[in-house]
Amino acid sequence: MRRKSHKRQPPVASVNSTETRSRPEPASFLDVRELRIHFDTDDGLLRAVDGVSFELEQGRxxxxxxxxxSGKTVTSLGIMGLHRSRRARISGEIWLDGEELLSAAPERIRQLRGQKMAMVFQDPMSALHPFYTVGAQITEAYQAHHPKTDRRTARDRAVEMLNRVGIPRADQRVDDYPHQFSGGMRQRALIAMALINDPSLLIADEPTTALDVTVQAQILDLIRDLQQEFGSAVILITHDLGVVAELAHDILVMYAGKCVEKGPATKLFTAPEHPYTWGLLGSMPRVDRAPQERLLSIPGNPPSLIRLPQGCAFHPRCPFADRNGEKSFTEVPELTGASDPGHQVACHLPPEERRRIFAHDVAPRL
Amino acid sequence: MxxxxxxxxxxxxxxxxxxxxxxxxxxxxxxxxxxxxxxxxxxxxxxxxxxxxxxxxxxxxxxxxxxxxxxxxxxxxxxxxxxxxxxxxxxxxxxxxxxxxxxxxxxxxxxxxxxxxxxxxxxxxxxxxxxxxxxxxxxxxxxxxxxxxxxxxxxxxxxxxxxxxxxxxxxxxxxxxxxxxxxxxxxxxxxxxxxxxxxxxxxxxxxxxxxxxxxxxxxxxxxxxxxxxxxxxxLGKVVEIGGRDSLYAGPMHPYTVALMSAIPVPDPRRRVKRERIVLTGEVPSPANPPPACRFHTRCWKAQKICRQLEPPLRELKPGHFVACHFPENLPASAEADSGAADRGPGARLREEGGGARGGWAPPHPGWCRTPRAGRDEGAALITRAGRSRHALCHRLVWN
The missing domain is CATH 3.40.50.300 (P-loop containing nucleotide triphosphate hydrolases)
Structure with a gap:
């Protein structure tokens, strides 16, 4: 089962002796180290997440x-402990507030889930049970972690939370069924449910993808306000760089189960160094710039996670793959420090070359 | 073309x-x-x-x-x-x-x-x-x-x-x-x-x-x-239609202005500078749309007239049509031609603020609201000479 290989101490400076690997007790609130989540399928081993590490502080x-x-959702489900241990092969370490999650007992994870870490799912229609009232579902989340509270208190707490997330007439709407809520309100109800136990880690998986722009703006503002109020750590998963730019302090770009670039949001948007990040930025039509003739798209499709390309997984779609001999086709690039502290890139292009290409060829076309 | x-x-x-x-x-x-x-x-x-x-x-x-x-x-x-x-x-x-x-x-x-x-x-x-x-x-x-x-x-x-x-x-x-x-x-x-x-x-x-x-x-x-x-x-109506550049550079209908300010921009530096107009509430049901101007329930500049009279789609710039009693970003010429007077004094009051800004920028949420004064309080409105002090008096009486 999941626990078997993780009772061990962190490995002694074996693979790479980076700082995070050598110290057992992490300093960060959330510390994910070399997380790998693989699935056995009939066609072979699917490497959904393949060695992702990141740290996150409270309030960030x-x-x-x-x-x-690319493995975004699988990563977050891994942190929440929501993968079935029989199907998923998980390795690595996840430290949440000084506690290792992968080696913890399922009972303990269940206590933490909802209490210390909570998740807002993408599709608010399928995340709410159509058969129960919104209030019943929120109070259930509260009572699961406060078994001694009576129904009245739990209900009051649910109304208070619905009020907090901006549902008008919350004391009446609490008895409504999900179908009586609009898409934006359902998403608000889900956020209320996730926050009812004051979790210190909130994972929002594409929280606004199904919503209209005006509602999206409301929800993003709500998440930002709540974060400031509760000081929780937030992981925002999305494919929309615009949404990320609104909220995130740090950004991690994933491609084919690996982190290809990570760093502070300002750096990633002004001086991205990975060709995939350039492609993502170039693919978005932007309203804050003059209209472009053509979008700078990424050719081709994301690779199959069962048969990953040799070498850098991005090389079949990378316009610069042949700039440095055979390296991109044979060797997997390591995540290494870029020009600024805290900014890391996994690319074979020499740093000067990357900066030159971005400044001359890419930036003018964004 | x-x-x-x-x-x-x-x-x-x-x-x-x-x-x-x-x-x-x-x-x-x-x-x-x-x-x-x-x-x-x-x-x-x-x-x-x-x-x-x-x-x-x-x-x-x-x-x-x-x-x-x-x-x-x-x-x-x-x-x-x-x-x-x-x-x-x-x-x-x-x-x-x-x-x-x-x-x-x-x-x-x-x-x-x-x-x-x-x-x-x-x-x-x-x-x-x-x-x-x-x-x-x-x-x-x-x-x-x-x-x-x-x-x-x-x-x-x-x-x-x-x-x-x-x-x-x-x-x-x-x-x-x-x-x-x-x-x-x-x-x-x-x-x-x-x-x-x-x-x-x-x-x-x-x-x-x-x-x-x-x-x-x-x-x-x-x-x-x-x-x-x-x-x-x-809600089943075209509220604004126009050439792409004209519409994106100077959206005139408040709904369009709000929509545009809600677009997430992939630039974290803008996050601090940008003021967003966040529309409150949801789109009303098309089975029972609000009377007159359908946007008045969510519009921050709705007046009495918006609840009584449906605004027609009018050409306020060449090729740019808007259905609103109090449009934003009105060009100076249109202000004179279309006669701000026939749209009530509210329109003129607004242009006071609009004229100063070049191009389109999301206006400050407090901007262009009716000035408020509580009981025993005073409010002052400073404007260019002869523009809208008169209009303000009208508005105070109207509302």
Whole structure:
């Protein structure tokens, strides 16, 4: 089961002796180290997440960006402990507030889930049970972690939370069924449910993808306000770089289960160094710039996670793959420090070359 | 686009579609959903009209009416000068060659049991169009044109990714060399990078084949990129329509202003500077739309007149029409011509603030509100001489 290989101490400076690997007790609030989540399928081993590491402090927001199938959601479900242990092969370490989650007992994870870490799912229609009232579902989340509270208190707490997330007439709407709520209100109800136990880690998986722009703006503002109020750590998963730019302090770009670039949001948007990040930025039509003739799209499709390309997984779609001999086709690039502290990139292009290409060829076309 | 005196390819006047709400065993009608409630626009050949709005504003119904998948309740649709509003199925069939749809969901719009060859070749068979070297050749050419390989002819839709499926949909729409393509959210189901590929493809095809597009999307950035002309819909009405540049540089309807300020911009430095107008509440139900101006329930500048009188769609800039009593970003000339007086003093008060700003920037939320003074408080309004102090007095009395 999940626990078997993780009772061990962190490995002694074996693979790479980076700072995070050598110290057992993490300093950060959330510390994910070399997380790997693989699934056995009939066609072979699917490497959904393949060695992702990141840290997150309380009061900060991490944005995880990437196309569908890049492993964003699988990572977050892994943190929440929501993968079935029989199907998923998980390795690595996840430290939440000084506690290792992958080696913890399922009972303990269940206590933490909802209490210390909570998740807002993408599709608010399927995340709410159509058969129960919104209030019943929110009070259930509260009572699960406060078994001694009576129904009255739990209900009052639910109304208070619905009020807090901006549902008008919350004391009446609490008895409504999900179908009586609009899309934006359902998403608000889900956020209320996630926050009812004051979790210190909130994972929002594409929280606004199904919503209209005006409602999206409301929800993003709400998440930002609540974060300031409760000081929680937020992981925001999305494919929309615009949404990430609104909220995130740090950004992690995923491609084919790996982190290809991570760093502070300002750096990632002004001086991105990975060709995939350039492609993502170039693919978005932007309203804050003069209209472009053509979008700078990324050719091709994301690779299959079962048969990953040799070498850098991005090389079949990378216009600069042949700039440095055979390296991109044979060797997997390591995540290494870029020009600024805290900014890391996994690319074979020499740093000067990357900066030159971005400044001359990419930036003018964004 | 150089010739200005062109006959419109598509002309829509006063188009209305009401859906009955029925109840009970006898399907007694208890109400109507006013999905589209009197809209007008024209599309010139070679032009792209983008339609934006929130869900439930009637965008998709409009598209379905244009391709005649729905029977209009009222109004008129003219294609190449010919009235097609109530043509029968049979009479419509030859016209379907010229108007082709692309659908939103590339998963449900392709029959999973048909091969790509059958899907893309279907228009030829249905319309009994003879091709020079047979249908297979024609289909393979189309696949190549849309960035797929001719070997995909015998494959099934499930073997393709979302972006490739959408390309199959585009190839099918292009099969009969239509004059106009009507696309309902063609890229919203796709990933960002794939979205860019499909948008570029649509662009290239338009240049190559001289197509006319009507594109519906909820994403304002996408619409800005693809369109020449943009229509903004709210609850079954067009509230603003105009040239792309004019509309995005100076949106005049408060709803458009709010929509644009809500677009997330991929630039974290702007996060601090930007003031966003966050609309409160939800879109009202189209079964029971607010009277007069439909936006007044959510509008931060709504006045008494907005609740009583529906604003007509008026041309306030050349080619830029707005339906609002108190438009934003009004050009100086229009202020004089259209006579701020006939729109009530509120309009003039607002232009005081609007004139000072160059181009479009999201206004500060507090800006252009009625000045407030509590009990035993005073408020001062400093303006340029002779502009709106008089107007303010009027407003104080009005409200």
């Amino acid at each position: 927001t991490l944005g995880i960006v990437g196309e569908s199938g | 150089e010739i200005t005196e062109r006959e419109p390819l598509l002309k829509v006047t006063g188009l209305v579609k009401h859906f009955p709400i029925t109840q009970g065993l006898l399907r007694r009608q208890v109400g109507t959903v006013r999905a589209v409630d009197g809209i007008d626009f024209t599309v010139l050949p070679g032009e792209t009209l983008g339609i934006v709005g929130e869900s439930g504003c009637g965008k998709s119904t409009t598209v379905r009416l244009i391709v005649r998948l729905l029977e209009p309740t009222g109004g008129r649709i003219e294609f190449e000068g010919r009235d097609i509003t109530h043509l029968s199925r049979g009479a419509m069939r030859p016209l379907r060659k010229d108007i082709q749809p692309i659908f939103q969901d590339p998963y449900s719009s392709l029959n999973p049991r048909h091969t790509v060859g059958t899907i893309v070749g279907a228009p030829f068979r249905l319309q009994k169009v003879e091709t020079e070297h047979g249908v297979k050749d024609a289909v393979q050419e189309l696949l190549e044109l849309c960035g797929l390989s001719p070997e995909h002819y015998n494959r099934y839709p499930h073997e393709f990714s979302g972006g490739q499926r959408q390309r199959i949909g585009v190839a099918r729409a292009l099969a009969l060399q239509p004059k106009m393509i009507v696309a309902d959210e063609p890229v919203s189901a796709l990933d960002v990078s794939i979205q860019a590929q499909v948008i570029n493809l649509l662009d290239d095809l338009q240049k190559e084949l001289g197509l006319t597009y009507v594109i519906v999307a909820h994403d304002l950035s996408v619409i800005r990129h693809v369109s020449d002309k943009v229509a903004v819909m709210y």
